[in-house]
Amino acid sequence: MSGSSFWKEFPKPIVALAPMEGYSDSAFRQVCKSVNPSIVTYTEFTSADGLHHSPDRVRKKLQFKPTESPVIAQIFGKHPETFVSAAKLIEDMGFSGIDLNMGCPAKKVVKSEHGVALRKNHDLAFKLIESVVKATALPVSVKSRLGWEDSSDLEAFCLGAESAGASMIAIHARTYTQPYKVAAQWSPLYQLKDKLSIPLLGNGGLSGLADGYSKIENLDGFLIGQAAMGNPWVFSESNPSPNFHEKIPIIKAHAQYLIEDKGEPVGCREIRKHLVTYCKLIPNARQWRSELVHVESLDAIQSILDRMALTLSQSLPID
Ligand SMILES: Cc1cc2nc3c(=O)[nH]c(=O)nc-3n(C[C@H](O)[C@H](O)[C@H](O)COP(=O)(O)O)c2cc1C
Structure with missing residues (x-):
């Protein structure tokens, strides 16, 4: 063409x-x-x-x-x-x-x-x-x-x-x-x-x-x-409203791509606003937010997301 x-x-x-x-x-x-x-x-x-x-x-x-x-x-x-x-x-x-x-x-x-x-x-x-x-x-x-x-x-x-x-x-x-x-x-x-x-x-x-x-x-x-x-x-033809568990692999991939491209210090700084937006509708979002805005490594991001998933599946309050 x-x-x-x-x-x-x-x-x-x-x-x-x-x-x-x-x-x-x-x-x-x-x-x-x-x-x-x-x-x-x-x-x-x-x-x-x-x-x-x-x-x-x-x-x-x-x-x-x-x-x-x-x-x-x-x-x-x-x-x-x-x-x-x-x-x-x-x-x-x-x-x-x-x-x-x-x-x-x-x-x-x-x-x-x-x-x-x-x-x-x-x-x-x-x-x-x-x-x-x-x-x-x-x-x-x-x-x-x-x-x-x-x-x-x-x-x-x-x-x-x-x-x-x-x-x-x-x-x-x-x-x-x-x-x-x-x-x-x-x-x-x-x-x-x-x-x-x-x-x-x-x-x-x-x-x-x-x-x-x-x-x-x-x-x-x-x-x-x-x-x-x-x-x-919003771009999905098949599942425009996934639940939070279904979202986690994509959120993790986003963090990984950003950190691979820009390095951990810059990548972590830049991913924070995305993490907060991804997680804004989950229960106790404000409490999770204070952790998300301080992430310093990909490991930390993955572990917070795993804890979120566990907490949500057990419907446990966050301490
Ligand atoms: C944070 C932000 C950054 C933007 N940066 C650009 C840009 O770099 N180039 C551009 O043409 N438009 C830019 N826009 C405008 C968007 O491309 C789009 O035209 C606008 O947000 C309206 O579409 P929406 O209602 O779907 O957001 C930006 C908009 C926002 C909110």
Whole structure:
């Protein structure tokens, strides 16, 4: 499949783990793929300038395992020349696609005229897409939002992105100014879809696969983000609500992958927030939490999880 037709020919609906800084790293992608091998994954967003200036350091953050494929590497920035060198590196690393972040609302990112700020500068956004498309054989996609304050430029932006060579677009169905507590509005996406000839994915507020299938309508797929935190089973077709005993092997695997990738001190620090989220609904969660936020080794994590399982099976109070 050539770059431009890759996503068109990809089996539909496309279901993806959304890119999430601090969450969608290699370990979590492996875990989500183990729950549903047919999903697509995105990396956390990665600075194109960083990849250009310190390729070895940033490459480390982008490492992935073959079991995570297809993986789309997401980059952000505003300089065509750094996007081009980042694209070459991403292609060399064996990713299945490159995604250009044009939706991040973080203050620092917007102030630097990256992320969603590109919605205020369509010409630069299209130039970035064109430069990357010319530089790589990989499919180049774009992830953005409905718009800045409303969705009035959504159609012009997406048609321009398509003309510049984008081969898929994912839209988080909120504007830049809408906080997460505002319900995502998918209707502008359904209207947009018929105007585009490339795949269009919806995103925002989905609780799991069933919710995605019910909202997808004429779209080509959807991304799930926050609902997957501590709950990769949102991607499961067969068992979306496993009991805690069934969850334990996956939680242990998550810890193991993270610690293998980042080493015990960093891996343990990073797994704590995931452990707390995995365990937030079990009885006495608050008491277990105080242990989980202090884990220092993989052995300790495994032993806490084993104790949890035993306590739950015996319904014993924790002392
Ligand atoms: C902690 C966190 C980190 C995120 N990081 C990224 C990112 O690196 N790149 C990106 O395009 N979107 C990022 N997003 C946005 C998500 O990809 C997604 O668009 C948003 O969370 C809405 O989907 P959801 O309601 O399913 O979570 C992030 C969101 C969260 C909550």
